[in-house]
Structure formats: C-alpha cells, structure tokens
Amino acid sequence: MASRLVSRHKRTRDMERVGKRARSDVDMISSLPDCLIHVIMSFLTAQEAVQTCVLSKRWEKLWTTLPFLDFDMSKFDCDPDGNDRINGKFERFLDFVSMTLLNRETSDMHKFHVSFSGKMRRSSKHAMFVRSWIGYTLKQNPQVFKFDPDVQGNVVKRLLPVGVFTCASLVDVSISRTFPPVGNIKVINLPALKRLYLRFIHLDQAFVEMIFCGCPVLEILHLKDCCGRYSTINSQSLKYLTVETCVPNLKDIEIELYNTPNLLSFCYTDGYSDENVVDDLSKMLLKMPSLACASININRRIGWSADSKNSILIGLSTVQNLALSGYMIKDLLAYELPNCLEFSNLKDLSVECLCLSCHFNLLASFLNHCPNLEKLFLRHIGFRCEHGEEVHVNQESLKIAPFKGGRLKTVDVQFYRDDKSVLLVLKCLQDITENSGARIIMTSLGNYPYRRGNRFNSRWAGKGSKLYFNDYINNCPYF
Numbered sequence: 069m070a071s072r073l074v075s076r077h078k079r080t081r082d083m084e085r086v087g088k089r090a091r092s093d094v095d096m097i098s099s100l101p102d103c104l105i106h107v108i109m110s111f112l113t114a115q116e117a118v119q120t121c122v123l124s125k126r127w128e129k130l131w132t133t134l135p136f137l138d139f140d141m142s143k144f145d146c147d148p149d150g151n152d153r154i155n156g157k158f159e160r161f162l163d164f165v166s167m168t169l170l171n172r173e174t175s176d177m178h179k180f181h182v183s184f185s186g187k188m189r190r191s192s193k194h195a196m197f198v199r200s201w202i203g204y205t206l207k208q209n210p211q212v213f214k215f216d217p218d219v220q221g222n223v224v225k226r227l228l229p230v231g232v233f234t235c236a237s238l239v240d241v242s243i244s245r246t247f248p249p250v251g252n253i254k255v256i257n258l259p260a261l262k263r264l265y266l267r268f269i270h271l272d273q274a275f276v277e278m279i280f281c282g283c284p285v286l287e288i289l290h291l292k293d294c295c296g297r298y299s300t301i302n303s304q305s306l307k308y309l310t311v312e313t314c315v316p317n318l319k320d321i322e323i324e325l326y327n328t329p330n331l332l333s334f335c336y337t338d339g340y341s342d343e344n345v346v347d348d349l350s351k352m353l354l355k356m357p358s359l360a361c362a363s364i365n366i367n368r369r370i371g372w373s374a375d376s377k378n379s380i381l382i383g384l385s386t387v388q389n390l391a392l393s394g395y396m397i398k399d400l401l402a403y404e405l406p407n408c409l410e411f412s413n414l415k416d417l418s419v420e421c422l423c424l425s426c427h428f429n430l431l432a433s434f435l436n437h438c439p440n441l442e443k444l445f446l447r448h449i450g451f452r453c454e455h456g457e458e459v460h461v462n463q464e465s466l467k468i469a470p471f472k473g474g475r476l477k478t479v480d481v482q483f484y485r486d487d488k489s490v491l492l493v494l495k496c497l498q499d500i501t502e503n504s505g506a507r508i509i510m511t512s513l514g515n516y517p518y519r520r521g522n523r524f525n526s527r528w529a530g531k532g533s534k535l536y537f538n539d540y541i542n543n544c545p546y547f
Contacts, residue, residue, distance in 0.1 A: 098126045102133065110136035110179075113143050114168055132173045139165050141184035158186030162197055169204050177208035185218035198227045209237040211260075216244040233282070236260060244268055256282030263288040271296035280306075303328050310335040333361040338394075346380060353383025361389040366396040385409040393420035401430040411438045418445040425489035428496050435500065442475050444506075447482040476504040482511045
C-alpha cells in the first residue's frame with residue numbers, strides 16, 4: 069500500500085513538472101488580442117514597433133495597424149556602428165517615416181508624434197514629405213498630435229498644413245517651432261480639443277481669439293517661449309493656464325479673465341521681466357477668483373515699489389497649493405507680508421531659491437499666515453543672494469516666533485551637501501514646528517552644481533538619500 073502511494077506521488081510530481089515546462093514554453097503575450105498587444109507596443113518607438121515583425125508570424129503584421137506612432141529622430145538607430153553622419157541620419161529618418169506610413173493599413177490612429185532635426189532647403193522634397201505625413205495622419209481620425217521639427221530656414225513655415233486646425237477628432241495638440249503664417253489660418257474648428265501646447269510660436273490677438281472661439285471645450289493651454297502681442301484670454305472652459313518664458317512681458321498681455329470661471333491653475337515663469345511685472349501680475353491674479361493652484365517663478369531681478377498698491381500675495385490668498393521660486397521671493401515676502409491676507413485654504417506650500425540662513429524670519433512670518441498648512445517643501449535653502457557670493461548668517465533673521473498652525477505634518481527639505489547653513493536652518497525648522505509635531509525629512513541633492521569640491525563633509529548623505537531630523541543630528545560630525 070505504501071509503495072502504491074509513493075509511486076502515485078512520483079507520477080503526480082512528474083506531471084506537474086511537465087506541465088510547468090509546457091506552460092513556460094507557451095508565448096502568453098502572442099495569445100493576447102490585438103488591442104492589448106497594441107497597448108504594449110505603444111511604449112515603443114515606431115522603429116522598435118516595426119522591428120517586432122521578426123518575432124513570429126503572429127507579429128508580422130501587427131505594427132501595420134498600430135494606433136500609436138512615435139517617430140523620434142533622437143531615438144532613431146540607423147547605423148549600428150555609430151558612423152552615420154547627421155545629414156545621413158536625417159535622410160534615413162525621413163525615408164523610414166514615409167515607408168512606415170505607406171505600408172500601414174488604413175485604420176484609426178490614436179497618437180501621432182514626430183520629432184526631428186536637420187537641414188531643409190527651400191526647394192527640397194523634404195517639406196513635401198512632411199506635409200504628406202500630416203495629411204495622411206489627419207485622415208485617420210487622430211486624437212493626439214505632436215509635431216516638433218527643429219529645422220532652419222523659411223521652409224519651416226511650410227511644414228504644417230492648415231488642415232490641422234480643422235480636424236474634428238483632435239483632443240491633444242502640441243506644436244513647436246513651426247507654424248503657418250497666421251494670416252493663412254482663416255478658421256479654427258477643433259470641437260474636441262482639450263489640451264493645446266504651443267512653443268516658439270508667434271501669436272497675435274486675432275489668432276488667440278480664433279483659438280477660444282474654435283475650441284469650445286479647451287481646458288489646458290500651455291504657452292512656452294512664444295512671442296507676439298495678445299491682450300485677452302476669454303474662455304468658459306479653460307481650467308489650466310501656463311505662461312512660460314514668453315515674450316513680450318506681462319505689460320503686453322493684459323489677460324481678461326472675467327469670463328473664465330472654471331480656471332483652477334495658473335503657472336507663470338518670466339521671460340524678460342521688467343519693473344512693471346509686479347503690478348501686471350497682481351492685476352491678473354485678482355481676476356482669477358476660482359484659482360486653486362498657482363506657481364510663480366520670476367528669476368530676473370525686479371524692484372518692489374513702496375508706493376505700489378498692488379499685491380501678488382493678495383491675489384494668491386485663496387489657493388490651496390502654492391509654489392514660489394526665483395530671485396523675487398525675498399523681495400516679495402519682504403514688501404508684501406505686512407499687508408498680507410491669511411491663506412486659510414493653503415495646504416501645500418513649496419518655496420525654492422530662498423536663502424533661509426539670511427531670511428528665515430520671512431519664511432516663518434509667511435507660515436504664520438497659513439494656519440491650515442499641512443505640507444511644506446523647501447529646496448535650495450542655502451541659495452546665494454548674489455552669484456558666487458558666500459552665505460553669511462543673519463542672526464537677527466533667526467529670532468522667530470513658533471509656527472501657530474497645528475496641522476503641519478511634513479517638512480520636506482532638499483539641500484546640497486556643501487551647504488554650510490543647513491544645520492542652522494534645520495534647528496530653526498525644529499523650533500517653529502515644535503507645536504505641530506511635524507516630521508522633517510531631508511533629501512541630499514549631492515554637491516552644489518556650480519561649485520567645485522565638497523566643502524561640507526557629509527559622507528552619510530549620498531545623492532538622493534533621505535533621513536529624518538534626529539538621524540541627521542546623530543550622524544553629522546559637525547553638530
């Protein structure tokens with residue numbers, strides 16, 4: 069009886085081993101339906117997706133119906149030996165895109181992204197090829213369209229056909245560096261467009277008005293490195309607005325937001341700031357009553373006028389998430405804190421590029437205007453007041469009152485290892501957060517990128533390491 073049980077157990081174990089071996093030999097991915105395999109292939113570039121045709125007969129034609137096409141010349145590999153010249157690579161990339169689209173089966177396309185750089189002559193056939201790509205794509209009902217050519221010469225104006233602005237299926241459009249003359253665009257009709265990203269584009273008031281008239285459900289508008297003159301942004305559907313390093317200044321962009329009741333987020337990064345940026349920015353913020361999230365980054369030095377009645381902080385007093393960075397932070401807090409309103413809704417605050425060893429009292433005063441703050445993020449806490457100037461601790465700035473808010477949970481500090489002021493700043497942070505019992509987490513960013521050597525020896529804090537405050541005190545040899 070016992071021998072029968074042993075032999076039966078052996079047979080069962082052998083069958084299990086055979087079953088496992090058989091299952092390991094089965095290609096489970098190839099058994100998936102085409103729609104799921106296409107999702108997996110969407111993480112590949114177009115070149116990698118085409119190369120999957122050699123895996124098996126099941127994969128031979130899958131790429132021809134792929135609805136996600138990502139043509140990125142920077143990731144294009146046309147010479148395994150790495151000896152191909154840039155111009156040769158450009159020519160082969162254009163041929164590859166043309167042949168891929170030519171052999172593709174007619175089916176709806178979800179995403180089309182093309183990015184390339186090279187030299188195009190005015191009389192070359194390159195522009196004709198590019199326009200044919202886009203013309204074919206627009207007929208396949210695309211939802212996401214991203215076009216980023218980096219070419220020189222007037223030919224760049226002839227790369228993008230005006231049909232892009234009348235494609236009813238587009239939901240997300242990103243256009244960089246190339247644009248048809250604004251006068252050639254007679255109408256914009258994008259009824260499904262929700263996100264628009266424009267970079268290195270010349271804009272005028274007529275074109276901006278056509279955007280909002282022809283895009284009734286537009287929610288996200290991102291303008292980066294754009295130039296031109298436009299005075300109004302009027303939209304019932306706009307929720308997220310980003311103006312990043314654009315020319316001209318805010319004095320030429322008088323944004324009227326009375327008819328944008330749904331605007332929730334505003335991000336501004338200055339391009340060429342001047343003395344009027346404070347007044348202009350404060351006027352804009354006052355016209356955003358529903359604003360919940362704001363990011364203000366002004367890196368160029370500007371002056372605050374003592375006679376100015378406008379205040380950036382007053383316009384930001386209703387937000388729930390706030391990020392402040394750049395050279396303007398010290399002046400902003402110094403001039404506007406005396407008349408600052410209470411940030412009763414603020415829960416998440418990020419402050420970057422403020423030298424806390426010199427101006428910690430400004431941060432502490434601002435925190436006392438934020439009674440419901442839950443998370444504080446600090447970066448570049450030893451930021452220099454001038455380029456190349458060493459930080460000198462201001463003892464008067466360290467005489468601060470404890471933070472009154474009792475809801476602060478986390479203080480996240482990112483610092484450089486050679487920052488001599490970090491110990492003193494962290495002592496002050498512990499003092500002002502004593503009532504709230506907040507946890508202080510520190511992340512080392514490595515050595516300061518603009519300083520040679522490692523003057524602050526903190527061998528325990530490698531790049532990206534995180535420690536709590538007590539661990540920092542126990543492990544630092546200088547405390």
